[in-house]
Amino acid sequence: MKIIITGVTRGLGKALAEWYIANGHTVIGCGRSGAAIFDLRFTHPEPHTFDAIDITDSTRVSIWAERMLGVHGTPDYILNAAGISQPSAPLWTIPAQDFSKLIDINIKGTANIIRAFAPALIEAKRGVIVNFSSDLGHSALAGQSAYCASKWAIEGLTKSLAEELPHGVAALTLKPGKVKTDTSSTWAQIDMDGALDAATWAQNAAPYILTLGSLQNGQTLNYPAS
Ligand SMILES: NC(=O)c1ccc[n+]([C@@H]2O[C@H](COP(=O)([O-])OP(=O)(O)OC[C@H]3O[C@@H](n4cnc5c(N)ncnc54)[C@H](OP(=O)(O)O)[C@@H]3O)[C@@H](O)[C@H]2O)c1
Numbered sequence: 083m084k085i086i087i088t089g090v091t092r093g094l095g096k097a098l099a100e101w102y103i104a105n106g107h108t109v110i111g112c113g114r115s116g117a118a119i120f121d122l123r124f125t126h127p128e129p130h131t132f133d134a135i136d137i138t139d140s141t142r143v144s145i146w147a148e149r150m151l152g153v154h155g156t157p158d159y160i161l162n163a164a165g166i167s168q169p170s171a172p173l174w175t176i177p178a179q180d181f182s183k184l185i186d187i188n189i190k191g192t193a194n195i196i197r198a199f200a201p202a203l204i205e206a207k208r209g210v211i212v213n214f215s216s217d218l219g220h221s222a223l224a225g226q227s228a229y230c231a232s233k234w235a236i237e238g239l240t241k242s243l244a245e246e247l248p249h250g251v252a253a254l255t256l257k258p259g260k261v262k263t264d265t266s267s268t269w270a271q272i273d274m275d276g277a278l279d280a281a282t283w284a285q286n287a288a289p290y291i292l293t294l295g296s297l298q299n300g301q302t303l304n305y306p307a308s
Pocket residue numbers: 088089090091092093094095096112113114115116118135136137138162163164165166187191214215216217257258259260261262263264265266
């Protein structure tokens with residue numbers, strides 16, 4: 083399978099990439115950290131492709147997508163794992179630029195990737211878009227209003243997209259539960275005792291994702307199931 087992964091430099095995206103590569107799939111990934119991308123390129127040479135792309139930059143995303151589609155053809159899966167959270171703080175104390183940054187990455191960045199790659203999937207009449215959501219896309223947490231808002235938005239965006247896509251192409255959200263990463267380390271109020279590390283989570287989540295297709299279009303899925 084050919085799998086696009088955003089947020090491939092750390093956390094869940096990186097753990098998924100490593101599992102897919104170890105199991106014979108081709109990974110096309112992006113993240114902002116040049117050092118981490120260099121390391122991924124060095125460790126996992128062609129046919130895998132890793133580029134330092136900020137998903138909030140719609141122009142660069144569309145140029146990158148055109149290049150990746152030219153080199154690799156239509157991907158089978160697009161995993162929109164890139165995202166950030168921020169230190170817990172009441173909404174009225176979050177500076178406007180910090181609020182905007184989170185919205186730009188978690189919502190608009192995801193939309194940029196979809197805008198750039200979805201036409202190829204639609205033309206091929208196949209492919210699955212997996213947008214990473216959260217339990218906080220269905221609930222509230224004091225101190226994480228911006229993150230919650232972004233994940234509620236991802237649910238609405240994905241369910242609407244699912245209704246727009248032609249038969250054969252699917253969009254769904256995946257809630258990864260609690261996994262120890264940089265993002266989850268900012269959720270001071272959430273008990274992370276017993277949370278998996280990303281590599282352990284990916285061992286089962288990565289093959290599970292490859293079972294997802296048209297039947298799951300528009301659904302919100304949990305992995306691990308809860
Ligand atoms: N971990 C959990 O327990 C948990 C639970 C629920 C939902 N989630 C969701 O799962 C997804 C992955 O989270 P994670 O825990 O793996 O987070 P993480 O370890 O903090 O990794 C986030 C990834 O996103 C990338 N990223 C951030 N901003 C970006 C940008 N503007 N352009 C491109 N890449 C960007 C980061 O790379 P650079 O810094 O190099 O750009 C990094 O690779 C997120 O959507 C998160 O909200 C996680």
